[in-house]
Amino acid sequence: MQNPWKTLSKQEIYSNPWIRVEEHQVINPKGGRGIYGQVHFKNIAIGIIPLDLQLHTWIVGQYRYTLDEYSWEIPMGGSPMDDMPEEGARRELKEETGMTAKIWRNILKIHTSNSVTDEVGYVFLAEDLTQGETEFDETEDLKIVRLPFVDVVEMVLEGKITDGISIAGILKAERILKESGRL
Known part of the structure; x- marks a missing residue:
């Protein structure tokens, strides 16, 4: 149009x-x-849903200054506009969880608030994981929790996860897992 x-x-x-x-x-x-x-926004938003063989995932908790409240979210952050989104996803997963993944799948493109911003975000499903050391930046005081993926879906449905990128990514991943017969 x-x-x-x-x-x-x-x-x-x-x-x-x-x-x-x-x-x-x-x-x-x-x-x-x-x-x-x-x-x-001067960066693209990147979210990652790490998924292990037992269909567990990791979420991070942190106090969000702008909301003045604690928030549970998928691992996420910003990536420079000139980077490929998967590059940023790899960096953010390592930074926030210490993990690396061999299998990456871009499952979602999202506009976070298209009435006032041009921000675009991407959510990746990351699998075949290897644990390493986190690399938090100075603004991050994160709690990392491993949970069954179905419990994280329930947290979305109960309103315990309120971040838009997390909600959209988790629900999209749930659909993909159900369609593939893994869930």
């Missing part, structure tokens, strides 16, 4: 190493003038 919006001008309002905020003067699809704020 053709874009019904017309951008008259853009102005950067704020920028840091992770995001840029712009204000756009626009003409909306009905012809009215207005403004549109856009948050541009």
